[in-house]
Amino acid sequence: MTSSSPRPHVRISKAANRYLVFDIDDVMYLRRNHNICSVFVGTMPQAPQQSAFMGLPIELMAEEAQVLVEKNVAFVVDDSNYHPARIAAAGPQDRQYLGAVKTVTSDAQRSMREQTEARKAMYANKGTSKKKEKKNKQAPDTQTSEDVTVAPLADAEEAGAATSLFDTTPEPTAATTTKNSPVTREAPEAWMATLTTSGALLTPSPGQDEQLASVDVPASYPLYAHLQDKGYFMMPGLRFGCDYNVYPGDPLRFHSHFQATGFQWNEDIKLLDLVTGGRLGTNVKKSFLIGGRVESEEQHKDNTDAAHDVRAFSIEWAAM
Amino acid sequence: MAYDDEDPTATPPPAIARDDPSTVEIEDVEDAEADEAVSDFRKFASSLPGAANGGGGGGALKNKKAAPHVSGKTIRRGEKDFESHGTRLQENALETSRTAMHDVLSYTRMRVPDNYMTGWYFPDHWAQEAGEDEKPEGLWRRDRVVALEAEKGQMTKSMGRVLRGAPKNVPGWDKAWLLPEEALYLVERGDLLLRWPRGSIEDIFPLPEEVDGLKREVARGEDGDYELGLPLSLQAAYSLFIGHEGDRGKVTLEKFQVYSQLRRTGYLVSRANPRLDPPPPSDTQTLWQRLFALISSPKSDTPESHPAMGPLVKPGLYRSYESVYHQLSLIPRHKPTPNPNTPAPEGPFTVAYYVFKSRPGFTKTNLPPPDFRIAVVNARTTDVPDLAEMEALLDSTPWDPPNARSGAGGPGIGHMYQRLKHGWRNVIVAVNDNGMVSYLEFMETAFGEERLFERFDAKPRQGGKKSSARNQKGGRGGGRGGRGGRGGRR
Numbered sequence: 001m002t003s004s005s006p007r008p009h010v011r012i013s014k015a016a017n018r019y020l021v022f023d024i025d026d027v028m029y030l031r032r033n034h035n036i037c038s039v040f041v042g043t044m045p046q047a048p049q050q051s052a053f054m055g056l057p058i059e060l061m062a063e064e065a066q067v068l069v070e071k072n073v074a075f076v077v078d079d080s081n082y083h084p085a086r087i088a089a090a091g092p093q094d095r096q097y098l099g100a101v102k103t104v105t106s107d108a109q110r111s112m113r114e115q116t117e118a119r120k121a122m123y124a125n126k127g128t129s130k131k132k133e134k135k136n137k138q139a140p141d142t143q144t145s146e147d148v149t150v151a152p153l154a155d156a157e158e159a160g161a162a163t164s165l166f167d168t169t170p171e172p173t174a175a176t177t178t179k180n181s182p183v184t185r186e187a188p189e190a191w192m193a194t195l196t197t198s199g200a201l202l203t204p205s206p207g208q209d210e211q212l213a214s215v216d217v218p219a220s221y222p223l224y225a226h227l228q229d230k231g232y233f234m235m236p237g238l239r240f241g242c243d244y245n246v247y248p249g250d251p252l253r254f255h256s257h258f259q260a261t262g263f264q265w266n267e268d269i270k271l272l273d274l275v276t277g278g279r280l281g282t283n284v285k286k287s288f289l290i291g292g293r294v295e296s297e298e299q300h301k302d303n304t305d306a307a308h309d310v311r312a313f314s315i316e317w318a319a320m
Numbered sequence: 321m322a323y324d325d326e327d328p329t330a331t332p333p334p335a336i337a338r339d340d341p342s343t344v345e346i347e348d349v350e351d352a353e354a355d356e357a358v359s360d361f362r363k364f365a366s367s368l369p370g371a372a373n374g375g376g377g378g379g380a381l382k383n384k385k386a387a388p389h390v391s392g393k394t395i396r397r398g399e400k401d402f403e404s405h406g407t408r409l410q411e412n413a414l415e416t417s418r419t420a421m422h423d424v425l426s427y428t429r430m431r432v433p434d435n436y437m438t439g440w441y442f443p444d445h446w447a448q449e450a451g452e453d454e455k456p457e458g459l460w461r462r463d464r465v466v467a468l469e470a471e472k473g474q475m476t477k478s479m480g481r482v483l484r485g486a487p488k489n490v491p492g493w494d495k496a497w498l499l500p501e502e503a504l505y506l507v508e509r510g511d512l513l514l515r516w517p518r519g520s521i522e523d524i525f526p527l528p529e530e531v532d533g534l535k536r537e538v539a540r541g542e543d544g545d546y547e548l549g550l551p552l553s554l555q556a557a558y559s560l561f562i563g564h565e566g567d568r569g570k571v572t573l574e575k576f577q578v579y580s581q582l583r584r585t586g587y588l589v590s591r592a593n594p595r596l597d598p599p600p601p602s603d604t605q606t607l608w609q610r611l612f613a614l615i616s617s618p619k620s621d622t623p624e625s626h627p628a629m630g631p632l633v634k635p636g637l638y639r640s641y642e643s644v645y646h647q648l649s650l651i652p653r654h655k656p657t658p659n660p661n662t663p664a665p666e667g668p669f670t671v672a673y674y675v676f677k678s679r680p681g682f683t684k685t686n687l688p689p690p691d692f693r694i695a696v697v698n699a700r701t702t703d704v705p706d707l708a709e710m711e712a713l714l715d716s717t718p719w720d721p722p723n724a725r726s727g728a729g730g731p732g733i734g735h736m737y738q739r740l741k742h743g744w745r746n747v748i749v750a751v752n753d754n755g756m757v758s759y760l761e762f763m764e765t766a767f768g769e770e771r772l773f774e775r776f777d778a779k780p781r782q783g784g785k786k787s788s789a790r791n792q793k794g795g796r797g798g799g800r801g802g803r804g805g806r807g808g809r810r
Contacts, residue, residue: 013555015562018573018754022555024425028418039755042554043580045429045510051584053364055425055508057558059573059755083559087516087550094550101551108430192436192513194429195553202555218700238699238753248403252421253414255400 010074011202012065013083014213019060019076022197027058034073035233036064037251056196061236063224066215070225077202078213086201096200105191220244220262222293226310227260237261241280246289258289258314265295274315282317289314365420429510429554437473438513439466439503440524440549441560443569445492446483459483460591464497465561465569466514467525471496475511478588478684492525499591500561501571501579507557508580514557515549523548565668574752575672575696581757582694588676596674596687597718600659626650641776653768656744658719665712668697669705671747692748693717699753714745714764736770 010026012019021027021038030036038061040054047053060068068074077083086093217224220243227234233247235256242259259281263269269290277288291312401410446461459481468480480496487493498506506512517524552560563570571579582589626632626647633647665671674690676682695713705713720726722739743763751758 013559015559016564016567016570016573018562020555020558022553022558024422027425028422031418040425041577041755043505043508043584044424045508046424046427047364048509049584049586051581053424055427056554061754079555079559080563083556087552087556090518098550104428105430108428112432191433192429192431192438192551194507194510194513194551194557195555196428197555198553201550201553236699236754236756238751238756238758250414250418252417253401253410254404255402257403 007073009072010068012060012068012074012076013057013079014065014076014215015080017062017216019062019065019215020057021060022057024056024196027056030068031250034068034071035228035231035250036060036068037233037235038064039236061224061234062215062217063221063228064234066217066221067225067228069215076213076215083198083202086198093200093203096203097198100199101193101195104195105193108193109191218243218262219264222310223260223262223291223312226291226312234260240284240286242277242288245286256286259284259286260289260291260312263290263292265292267292278315278317281315287314287316362417362420365424429507431510431513434472436511436513437471437476437506438469438515439498439506440469440515440517440521441466441503441552442492442517442521443560445521446497447568460499461497463499463569465500466498466503466512467492467495467521468498468512469495473511475506475509478590478682479506481684491521495525499571500563500569501576504557504561504571504576505580505583507552507554514552516552516556517549519548572696572698574698574750577752577755578694578696578750578757579673582673582675586678588678588682590674590676590684590687590690592671592674592693593687594716596689598689600719641773645771645773654764654766655768656719656721656764656766658721660711660715662712662715665709665716667709668702669695669709669713669749671713671716672696675748689718693746694748694750694759696750696752699751702751705749710762713747713749714762717745717747720745733772733775740765740767740770 007029010021010030011023012021014020020041021030027038030038038058040056041059042055042057044050044053044055065074065076069076224234224244227244227246233249233251233254234244235247235251237243237245237259239245240259242261244260245256246258246260247254247256259277261273261277274288274290277290281288289312291310294309294311404410443465445467446464461483464481464483468476471480476496479502480498482494482496503512503514507514561570562573562576565572579589632650633644638644671693673694673696674687675692675694676688677691682688720742721744722742723731726742741763743765745764747762749760749762751760
């Protein structure tokens with residue numbers, strides 16, 4: 001959607017040491033171009049009573065945030081402070097933000113009305129006036145005759161009835177613009193829209209230097225950066241008792257190959273850890289991957305590029 | 321696959337084995353069980369009502385009738401591949417999945433009137449509340465930061481509380497106030513329109529003395545209701561409600577994720593409230609223990625002191641297995657007590673939420689004792705608990721010995737495993753690694769409470785018992801002690 005040539009930086013919200021991304025375009029951009037998928041952690045409003053499919057935001061691991069910052073495609077803002085301050089400081093950006101809210105709302109109303117009219121036409125054809133009466137009873141106290149038919153849609157709306165609601169950007173469907181502007185007539189009270197991102201409210205984003213929050217990465221970061229650089233997708237390793245669960249491509253399509261655990265170069269590795277990791281990996285058809293950053297005197301100078309000088313070893317359980 | 325270890329050339333490269341379709345098949349099955357991270361958005365998208373065919377009138381109508389409830393189980397997970405083989409088919413499949421994901425997640429939360437609630441964010445309204453009345457009420461007044469204009473819908477049956485006892489001259493005293501996790505969860509579901517007030521709370525919730533509603537009408541200019549306050553986005557809600565442990569009016573992200581996952585799965589959740597726990601038994605001996613005491617002698621709890629050398633079982637005459645086993649027990653064993661003097665838990669290993677199974681007649685004002693107690697820890701910053709932490713955590717949960725009433729079967733030997741599994745206290749620890757949550761249950765279990773040898777004594781005398789009858793003649797201190805010992809081992 002907004003993928004024009006110089007893409008704006010991805011905004012990472014830092015809230016209490018966790019890193020979140022709210023913009024779906026950013027999320028898909030990271031997924032397509034930077035092999036970062038991360039975990040969707042939000043309840044999906046269309047189907048809120050299940051946990052198999054999750055919605056926005058995504059929660060980045062600290063490593064992911066750090067990699068993106070180093071690649072200069074993202075910046076991290078401490079939103080626990082910055083965001084409330086922006087809301088409190090009522091300024092011109094308010095109006096812009098409200099404008100977005102209204103656009104979304106009125107679009108939704110319009111498309112809803114279109115659907116209603118289409119349905120009306122269908123009922124008229126089929127002559128199902130009985131059903132219509134029933135609906136009128138369900139919503140006795142709505143204001144205009146047009147709204148009467150809108151209200152019963154409530155249930156379907158809960159599950160995300162209108163496809164056109166998916167579009168936050170207004171589509172110029174010129175043919176059906178209604179006579180009186182819906183915004184002034186009923187928008188404030190009638191419809192609610194919770195945008196996913198705060199958009200205009202957060203612009204201008206803090207300058208690249210001033211508000212940028214730091215990222216605390218764990219010791220296994222070099223291994224992460226190395227694998228990331230090689231094009232692997234990684235997810236948190238909780239389910240497999242490792243640091244990262246490593247996929248050869250988008251986890252939407254591919255099974256993971258490795259369970260990776262980072263070690264310091266001179267760290268002693270317990271044999272039992274290898275056995276545990278190796279056996280677990282074999283059981284879930286993955287191989288156990290360990291790795292760390294080579295430590296030598298010359299490399300102490302340039303500590304910046306963590307992805308290099310990392311060596312990784314994969315351990316597979318041999319058949320006996 | 322029988323091949324020689326000594327000859328590496330004979331070993332088929334693993335890649336070949338993987339390309340074998342049958343092997344891949346197995347991998348799919350196994351990975352599907354273990355690999356819960358990703359789901360197929362294509363199937364999900366098509367299962368959503370209204371999403372199927374581009375909003376055409378007929379399609380929308382048909383889908384409206386379809387049940388709006390989508391359960392994860394009904395959507396079969398899509399097949400996945402081992403690795404990229406560069407085909408267009410694979411690329412297309414991936415692209416379709418991504419597009420479906422993009423479409424589904426681009427959804428903007430939107431509701432028609434009567435179908436959502438409006439909540440106002442007043443973070444400091446109850447901040448001055450005295451801390452001491454937290455205890456009797458258990459309402460976390462100071463953490464309640466969102467006031468609902470009106471309670472609507474199913475969700476408010478378990479969320480939000482009107483603060484009883486609040487003085488009536490405080491605006492918002494008759495409104496339901498939400499905890500941060502409740503508010504954020506409702507915003508995520510799309511049930512709550514969260515607003516940031518531009519004015520004071522009196523503007524939003526005028527006290528009855530003022531002409532009711534007049535002020536609000538006046539406040540509505542050309543921008544309508546928006547001048548009173550800004551409708552907030554999901555991002556804003558996260559930035560307002562997510563905080564560090566101990567921040568007032570905020571919740572940690574790991575706790576919130578556990579909270580919302582439990583809610584999504586259908587459980588009802590409240591913050592941990594020890595008032596809901598049954599009081600610890602005042603009589604230290606429950607009926608169950610008394611029964612136990614009848615058949616076991618009290619002295620058997622403490623191991624005897626033994627001489628440095630010599631047989632464990634003193635030579636002598638034994639009439640029961642009990643006395644023999646008593647001498648054999650060297651290591652003191654854990655015995656759960658209903659009233660331990662453990663210090664209260666600190667740090668992450670503290671019960672954070674009480675979880676209730678959904679049941680009819682559930683009211684938030686009169687919560688039953690919880691079904692589960694959950695502590696939430698961050699996988700990245702927390703180590704495995706040490707014994708003291710675990711003890712403190714477990715001892716903060718109420719005494720729940722295994723008996724028929726607690727659903728662990730009766731006292732008989734047949735229920736032994738049930739009893740051991742049930743334990744004397746139990747708590748669930750949710751481990752959260754960047755949004756992925758695993759649940760572990762910990763129990764206080766006492767294997768020493770299951771005395772199998774008592775069974776031998778309780779039986780009517782028969783068979784091997786004759787030997788002890790014979791020993792009777794020898795009396796104490798005789799040379800036959802060894803046999804007595806052996807009798808115990810039988």
